Structures are given as C-alpha cells and as structure tokens.
Amino acid sequence: MSQTEGPVHEDATTEPPAGRVRIEVGELCVPMEEVHLTTGERLRLYDTAGPQGFTADQGLPKRRADWIAARAGDPVPTQLWYARQGRITEEMRFIAIREGVTPEFVRDEVARGRAVIPANIKHPELEPMIIGRNFLVKVNANIGNSAVHSSLEEEVDKLRWSVRWGADTVMDLSTGNRINETREAILRSAPVPIGTVPIYQALERVKGQVEKLDIELFLDVLAEQAEQGVDYFTIHAGVRLHHVPMTAKRVTGIVSRGGSIMAKWCLSHHKESFLYTNFDRICDLMRKYDVTFSLGDGLRPGCIADANDEAQFAELHTLGELTKIAWERDCQVMIEGPGHVPLHLIQENMDEQLKHCHEAPFYTLGPLITDFCPGYDHIASAMGAVLIGSMGCAMLCYVTPKEHLGLPDREDVKQGLMAYKIAAHGADLAKGHPGAQDRDNLLSQARFDFRWEDQFNLALDPAVAREYHDATLPAPAAKSAHFCSMCGPRFCSMEITQQLREMASEMGKDAERVADAGMAEKSQEFKEKGSVIYTS
C-alpha cells in the first residue's frame, strides 16, 4: 500500500461514535461496543478494534500471557488438543461471550474440527476469536508492503485501520525489506489473529529462484514466523505434481502466487511437492506453537471460465486428505477457497468442501461472480461472499476496488471491508444466527420512528450515514423531522403509516378529523422550526 499512500494522513485510532461506548464484559474483559439509544435501549456490538492508545513501540497489553503461562506444562498447546481433552480454555470462554454461546459449545465445535481458534501461544496480545460455520461469519483483510518501502509505523497503522473497520483477522502479505521487523511490529500491535504466506519469505531467501526452495529452508522460515507469534499460515501443500497439467487448458492458468510457485517447483524438479511429502514435519512445527493451518487453494480459478474445474477440485480433495493428517497431530485447520465462481456454481464449492474436507472451516476469497468489472471487484466479490457465507463459509477474505489493478490505499481498504462486513452480516441473518437481526430491527424501528440519531449510531458506518443525511437536510431540526429529503412530508410513507395507525385506533370516533389534524400539526411543527424543504 505504501506507494500511493505517503505518510499516514488520518489517525487510525478509533473513538466510538457519539452514542456508542466501549465496554468490557465479564471477568475476561471481553471488549464490546454498546449503542445507547434515545429510547433507553442498548445494543452490544462485536468489537475488533482492540485496546486503544498504544504506540507501535509499546505494543498492546499481553492479555493472554497468564493464560498461556499457566498451561506451560501441558504436552500439546493447541486449542484442538485442549478441546479434545474436554478442557475449556480461557480463549474458549472469551469467545463464548463474544459470540453469545456457551463455552461448552465452543469447545465442542473446536474438538470436532468444525471451528478453529487461531491463537499462537507466542501472540499474547490476541483477543481470541473463532472461525467456524456455527459462529458469526468473519472477514479477513490483507495488508503488507508488497512494494519498495514502508515504515513499521505505516504497517501498524494499516493493521489498526483494518481492525477499526471490522477486520476479524489480518493477513500480512509483506514481501519487501525489513520483513521480520515489520511482522514483529504488526504482531505486537495486533488484537486479531495474523496470518502469513511463508512461501513468500522463503522465496525471498533464495532470491526468487523457485527451484532452490526446499523443506529445510521452508521449516526455518516457519519457525521464525511462528516464534514471532503468527497465528495462521497459508500453506499450499495441496498443489501436487500431477495437478499441474490439469491447469494447462485454463484461460488464466494458476492465479495463486503460492500455487504458481509450487507448481513451478514441481515441474522444475519433476518431483512431488516438498510441502506435500513433508507435511508431517510441518504439522509438528505448527503444533508446537498452535499455529493454525490455512490450507491454500493454489489452484483456485482465476476467472469464470475456469471455475469448478478438475484442477480446483483435485486440489480440494488433497486438502481434505491433509486435513486428516493435521488433525491426527492435533493441529487446527481451515481450508482456503476461490476465487472466481459464477453464482450458480457456488453451492457446489461449499458442498464439495464440506464433503471432502470433513467440515473443516472454509475460508474463501470472494468469490467474484464475474470478471468484467475491474475497479468494482469489491462489489462483484462481496456478492459471491454473502452467498457462500450463507451456505456455511466461515470466513470471507475481502477484495478491494483495486483488485487486479493496483495497490489498495486506505480508502480502498475501508471500501473492501464495508462491502465484506455487509456480506458477513447478510450471511449471519440468512443463517439465523441468534441475535444477528437485533441490530436490523432496532435500526428499522428507529427509521420508522424518525429517530435519526439512533439510526446513525446503529449503522455500519455512522459517520457516512450522518454525512449523507446532512448533505440535503443539515438543519438540526431535521434530525427530529418526521420525513427526510427523499420524499418530503407529503409523500413520506412512514409518516402516512403512522397516521394510519392513529386512524385505526381512533376508528369509530372520527377518523378523518384526527388524521387531518395530525397532518396539519406535524406540518406546522416543522415550519415553526424554520425548515421548509417542500412546497406544493
């Protein structure tokens, strides 16, 4: 992002909007935002932004340090191992409060492999979260200095900017200079799980010569990153030698960077992938830190024409096979998915993933439902994302408007996150997630009651909602007006409906008189406040 961005131009530190306060819930101090409505009602919102007011130098408080220390003597530190032992960790209790479920339910879902808690024991700053289809749908944002230069402060700012807009996890895709220092700074300031794609750093080590990659080098990179506290690794161990020819007739070949690297390695050596043949060693390393596998979809389709093809599903079957190996070794696993898939082929993706990957959580990039709108791919992909989310996909990797074109700037990151928070919430509603609809109901009730401030405060993006409203009706009186600028008072259906209800309740007295008086009164009231926006 650094190239277009220049210096940090807006403070990523977030204060909740007026009408919302930050609270901490329970003895585990689970962070939430609470919306205080003018009716006295309150609504608690899931909060990803993390503790505020800490510099990149300081890092965040280490809230997990004691939890982790107390478990130091256990043979395996993974959440999956604890869950299988029937032990409920602090992380699980924390998550139960966030999600509004019981700790036992969290444990059970983790034990079955149907949910993961990416939580490296070297990342004590983490506020634990869960990824699984029986929980709230999550959103990932990608950051990273893929170009020449970026300061540590800039990268930490990108992280904060992402979590401020609701990113549940953040992937650091940095490939530039000072990669270790940057990652260290990010992790120490990250309240959310951080994911990486270690093959990028491995390739840097061999100066871009793919053929020179090997398992020892790769394990070294994994160990370094795990030691820093990375919570999940994308590992493209599903790209096997015999899959590569399956991509030969594709329109866009292999579009995953990691996938193309591994395919080239396999073909160069005409050997099976070293990630595949050494998968047990990778598991052993990741188990030691409880780094979660995000099994990469190196052969995901890069265009509509290539969706759901032989190569894609062959790799998916391999990922299912690897899932079992990782589970045997008490490692947590999620499965990455496409990519570019037209709407009618999305269901098959979810079905095949559930079937062949044994219900391990699915984590998809979009999918984009068309290729024809570069510049608007956050929208095209959020359409696929909401649908696959409603079908059970557990986490959605965002796409920004700059996808396929260039490096996202801060506004692109925000726009990508807004589209994906809508997709995630839309999927939660469709799945009937308990409580998800409370926010919609409260906002709609506020809309019907013309409580504009409550509408703004309940909104996904209160500042934008307020700004758009004020663009046409800036007067303070308009905030209590019984209409808005769209229709004016005469055509406001909600106002008419309210009159209707009065009429209905007065029926039998003198309905017409009451309704007319009501209209005139409202109209007079508004004129007295000095705002006239409508003349007949």
Place this chain on the structure above:
Amino acid sequence: MSQTEGPVHEDATTEPPAGRVRIEVGELCVPMEEVHLTTGERLRLYDTAGPQGFTADQGLPKRRADWIAARAGDPVPTQLWYARQGRITEEMRFIAIREGVTPEFVRDEVARGRAVIPANIKHPELEPMIIGRNFLVKVNANIGNSAVHSSLEEEVDKLRWSVRWGADTVMDLSTGNRINETREAILRSAPVPIGTVPIYQALERVKGQVEKLDIELFLDVLAEQAEQGVDYFTIHAGVRLHHVPMTAKRVTGIVSRGGSIMAKWCLSHHKESFLYTNFDRICDLMRKYDVTFSLGDGLRPGCIADANDEAQFAELHTLGELTKIAWERDCQVMIEGPGHVPLHLIQENMDEQLKHCHEAPFYTLGPLITDFCPGYDHIASAMGAVLIGSMGCAMLCYVTPKEHLGLPDREDVKQGLMAYKIAAHGADLAKGHPGAQDRDNLLSQARFDFRWEDQFNLALDPAVAREYHDATLPAPAAKSAHFCSMCGPRFCSMEITQQLREMASEMGKDAERVADAGMAEKSQEFKEKGSVIYTS
C-alpha cells in the same frame, strides 16, 4: 436530485472510450458498442445510451414513427395483441437483434405474458427493449425532481446520465412544479422506456388530501401521461381494504408511498380501493396507448423483520388476479417486488411470484438483504438483486448509496447503476444467458496475456479501471508489462504460469534453461523500458 446538484457539471453525452466504437446493426439500425481488441477480436456490447448530440429542445429522432403509423388501423395497438395474433412487430425484430435471439422467440415470450415490451405508441423515440426472464436481466434507474425546483435541462441530463451508465429503463418520480413539461422533455429525449407512478401527480391535484382522490381524477392523470408517451405505469391496485390491518404489527408498516396513499384512502372511506374496483377502466385506457402495467407492491416489506409476511403475499395474490384481467384486455403486465428481504427468504419471493402471477415478469427493488448499512445500501441491495435475478427476476430497480438518507446526486446515480449492472450481468452468467460469458472470457484472457488496454476497454467502467491501474503504474511501458503493481514481477502468478506453460512445452529439451532465460529476458526487457517498481 436537484437540491444538492446545482448546475450540470459534467456532460452526460457519452463518447465510447478509446477502443470502443458505436455501430448500428442491420436494417433496423440497432445500436451497439463494439470493442476492438488489439488481437483483432471484436465484441459487441448492448448499448442503452441512445443517439448522441441532440439537445433537450430537439429531442431524439423518432425512429418508431413509421412503424407505428403503418399499424394505425389495427384494432389494438399493444405488443401483446400483435404477439397473440402471431404478428412480429418491428419492435420484436429490433429486440431480437439486441438480445441475440430469434424474432419468433421474442413474439412467443410476449404472447405468453412472460415478457413485456414497454413501448407506448406515443413514444416514437424509443429504442425497443424487452423485460422477461428468458432475456438479459435489466436495470431501472429512478430520477425526478422530488424537491422544489429543477430545470428541464437538468432532468434531461439526469436521464442521459442514467442511460450512459446502462440504465435499461428510467422512472421519472417527479412530484414538483412543471411536472408535465418536465415529463414531456424527458420523453422526447428518452431512448429507453420511461415509467411513472401516476398516483403522485393525482395527489398533487388534490393538494395532498388523500381522501379526495377518485377514479375520474386518476384516469385523467393517466390519460395525460399516456398521451405524452409514458411507457409503463406503476399502479398500486393490489392494496385492498382488508390488507391494511395486516400491516398493523409490522416494524415499519407500509413503506411504499403509493401503497400508503392507497391504504389511507381505503381506511378513510372504509371502502375498497378505487384502483381495484375500477381496474377494467384502467386497462381500457392503458391498452389504447400500449402502456405496460407495473403492478406496484404497495405492501412490500420495509425491513428484514417484515419480509415475506401475510400482507406482502396477500397483495401478491391480488396482483396475480389483476394480471389475468389485464391480459384478458391485451395489456402487458409486470409485477413489482420487494424491498427488504434476507437472503434465505428471497427464493420464496420468486417462487410465489411465478406461481401466483402466472409468470408475468418480476421487477424488484433490490431486495436489500440487511437494514444495518445506510450509506451502503446500493451494495446491500445489489446482493439481493443478483440472487433474485439469477432465479428469474427480469428487472432490478437500482438503489443508490443515499437510499434512506437523502437525494442522490450524479455520483450516487452512477454508483447505484454500477452495482446493479454487476448484479444484472452476474445473474445473466448464472442463468447461462447465451453469450453473456464472452465478455468475461475475453477480459480474463486479456488479463492473462497482460493486454492492459484490452482489459480496460472490455471493463464495465474503462475509465475507472485505467485510473486505478495508473495510480500505481502510470508509465506507458507498464501497459505492456508482464505484471502489475500488486505483486511485482517476482510474485506474478500469471507470469509464472506462462513460464510454466513454456516449460511444459519445452520439457524434454532443457526446461530449466529455457525458463530461466525467459525470466531474465522479461526482466531485462522491462528494465530497458525504464520502469523499475520492484527491488529485492
């Protein structure tokens, strides 16, 4: 829109982007845009923008005048009547070329009532189009001076701006002054069907006193608007007296303006709706001009909590009943739909509409899949739109970012249309519409071949695609670079894939040498062009 907009600040007249040309196809001169690729390939795109270079005073050429005049002696002028007679009109032949189907197929779908051709015989400037689920999914944009003042030129500019961004039909929702002159100016400059909601003007005539509305007044308004050439009328004849109590327990009551007006009328008089009881007279008037019915969903849900409720479906059943009456009188009919519907309840909307409205085309507003994101409702609603479009909804009424908040400006109109063109195209792909995927395939092939100019020219919005690319790689040489700024050359999966393919074809010779030489060569080539964006 006028309040925030001020004078026209950008010319809505559109020249195709470089790499695209306007052409006319066949003896009927069907307008299309043709993309000329650097490979010599060409792709024809559906074009809604209409003839260019005419002022609001001049109006557009009257391309249908002779067609209509030649049919003057026929007893019924509606496309449905002709279709039932087995007659293929010029409008049907024009549409067949636009849609890439046979004229006989167009006739057949119209005859079955499964598609409509909104084409008032008093609107000779129209370029005929069709709305039906076996054709391309269409998009409607709303314009109109709902506020105090707006010049004719401004309204015509809004129309042009909408069709420039792909609006297939435009609804003029004006309620302000000079309403007739404004509508006249719009119609004379409209290459697309124009729809209106005549109850708004009727209510103006009685100075907002709902109770004073009656059928004679309403028919007068219809006659005036039909005489001007309006192609379809939204008529809320499905809101019946006994439906009104069904809305009493809703969170947001009645959110359709027309619906709330009619509900108030019914309750005020405690009588059945005059639109319902006089529906045959309305049909007789509309048949005379071939104005298409858009049977309004006056009881559509205004929030997630109210979706798919008793009131909504009761009205839908009435609309089905009215459809049969209109068809008996040779009137064309489409059915309006919601509104606010969570993802999992969308299918039921489509199923019920098909079942109870006898396959008359469905025309929905969104639906919005959540209420929680005012300011981003174009995205939340486009998600519902693409899904219901893929299920068979024939036309999608756009929603702008200002929905629920204020008056859309030009940028809002554009953003709404972009989101909805994506939804419509995504639905076409999902339905397997013949040829729809050609554009995606050509764009993706261009992407894989690093033909950046072809990508831009094929894109939904070429200017934005080019601008986003150039934000990070402005140098002309970058337009032929074998990578972009996102990953840089080393991590470009597409470049690696192309190397892979070379390797595969060279296998047996000296694969490694070839691949290495290939990489070095590309790298050298790029450096020679003076652009270095990546250093390891």
